[in-house]
Amino acid sequence: MEAATVSQGGKRPGRGRARLVPLLFLAPALIFLVVWIIYPTGWTIVRSFFDRDGGDFVAFDNYKDIFTTDTLQTAIKNNVIWVAVVPALVTAIGLIFAVLTERIRWSTAFKTAVFMPMAISLFAAGVIWRVMDEKDPSMGTINATLKVVDDTFGSGGALTTAQPSSPQLTGSTTSGFVLRKPVRAGGTAVLGLTAIPPADMPADARQALQPRPEAGAITGTVWRDFRPGGGRPGVVERGELGLPGVTVELRDPGGGVKASTTSDATGAFSFGDVGSGEFRVAIGSQTFSAPFEGVSWLGEKLITPAVMIAYIWVWAGFAMVIIAAGLSSISREVLEAARTDGATEWQVFRRVTVPMLAPVLSVVFITMIINVLKVFDIILSVAPQSSQDDANVIALAMWRTSFGGINDFGLGSAIAVFLFLLVIPVLALNIRRFKREEN
Template sequence: MSPLLQGLVTILIGVGGCVGYFYGANLMLDRVIFPARGRDPGANISRANAVRPWLFMAPAMAALGLYLVYPVVGSFWRSLFNRDGGSFIGLGNYTDLAADPAFRTALFNNLLWVLVVPAASTFLGLIAAQLTDRIRWGNIAKSMIFMPMAISFVGASLIWKFVYANEADIGLINAIRAGLGFQDPIDVIQIPFWNNFFLMAILIWIQTGFAMVILSAALRGIPDETIEAAILDGANPFQIFFRVMVPQITGTIVVVWTTITILVLKVFDIVYTMTGGNFGTQILPSYMMSYMFKDDGRATAVAFVIMLIVLPVMVWNIVQARKEMR
């Protein structure tokens, strides 16, 4: 069967199965389980309406249970065994992680990424959104700033690898140093601690465009009356921006910040491509990868730790989104 025909058959089966399920479920609920007849048809109709949403959500809940809940529970259970999965060791993998200096370094670096990248990306995106809305060639500027979003993390890392190259003929930083009179080139991605910030700059470069687009739409949604009132009250441009406009888009800023935070906690490509986790740049995903093929129990424990770190951010984001909808 050709791929095109196979795709069409899959779509037909999927759509037909969904339609058949919902039609059959409605039919059985209304005519067999809670028929609108008998001594109290009104009560049966109320019961059917109460059950109907759960009946419609059942396929999605089953899929989530199979592809989300089951892997999480299975991963946690796997993390309680030794490297070959033959012996139950309880929380031994987690205690080994806590005692491992490399894990503590990876955790510290991850916290640095979480503190710096979302804040810098959101701030630069906010400034870019405001400035590009006030110039004639703003759309061209937005396109240029957003363009890195179209590049994969690996591709962006390779681009910046040339920027950071320790040769003045290739690396931009060493070319600038050579122009200032410094003769000895340096490899910035091998400088302990500070090399983490050079790697963060890559993700900031990518995510600033995303933040700019979302925040630009939010800024355009601010009522003109509030800005005009601030101007009449004698507010200067900085006061209008930071005290009038920014407070009105706080919800959007929070959404952008949390979205980038979740992305940062899962980033792997940049570190793996640039340094492979060496030179003190190890983060939790790259640390997990280093144990993936030699100690499955510890790698699974690291994956569960990453999930526990991401979970509060996601829950907080959902709570804030619900508050915005009220």
């Protein structure tokens, strides 16, 4: 019976059909693999040896340009910084979050909040951080927060700029304004200022008052010498507001500061028991300070750290979830045994938890290295055009060279091949790790 089922060629009927069926199922995937991966990869490698237009063979000139062009050197340097900083920080932050969420009651809400940035694209996340990093404190969230801190704890002056309202005062905002006429005990000093922006006027300013002489003391008033409809310079009039918080100094004839005080809501100040002799009354230069204008996060010096922070914000949730899953599989008996033996929480974390999480941590770390080497869209959305050269990375340089207006497809292909070669060792390491875990 068995011999009857064998054909004259010595093969069983239907064996070819049995081989054909799997090929039919694999054919769509193979077609897409060839069309979308193998062919483009091969053509990119070939194209990298030709010039901008693809007409002339230039050998390795494009690869030489990668290491000699300033913008591309900056891209390589930035990628090195990214690889050295971001994967380690993401893994460390994810580990800390994963451990902490085991000890808080609202861990679900915390995990949701941290993981939420993963629900949006990197480009959208970049747009969010582009707005947050704006230099103007009235627009950028980060600088608005810093301004609140600066206003609360800073030692800024009461005004930003001003000018003397009469020739009785001389000086500048950098050195202070000094009253020309010396003053003795029992005398008064009127310090009128003008050219003060309306926004600089303190909210608690009150009607300025003409100073009254006091025996043994020097009294005075510092005020905004301006009244709508006109007025007399150097004279305190109705409708003119005092300047509170102004630093007023009492200087000796040599210019040394003998005493200092600050004006009240009406601009009044007083120096008691000054003794004999003549003194000069002056407005200290510390009265004038520029307002907090914001940190230039999107400038050339801070743009790379700013983009890194945005990227870490997105991926910290991914690392937390993966590490938390590995942490939940650790035997609690091992941890309790370590605590029973007298280990502190830090020792348990460092000598037990972290070593047992080593395979999971390596997964997160290697994954982040691969992602960092390909980082592109978040830089494009965060960095303004003026600082993109300073925030440049290899993937962004490849896109800008090929499609960003330069249209040098030869050099762009060489950059793509260079990036591909950088990713291969990390992929090989990842595959080797998978094989080791299977065995």
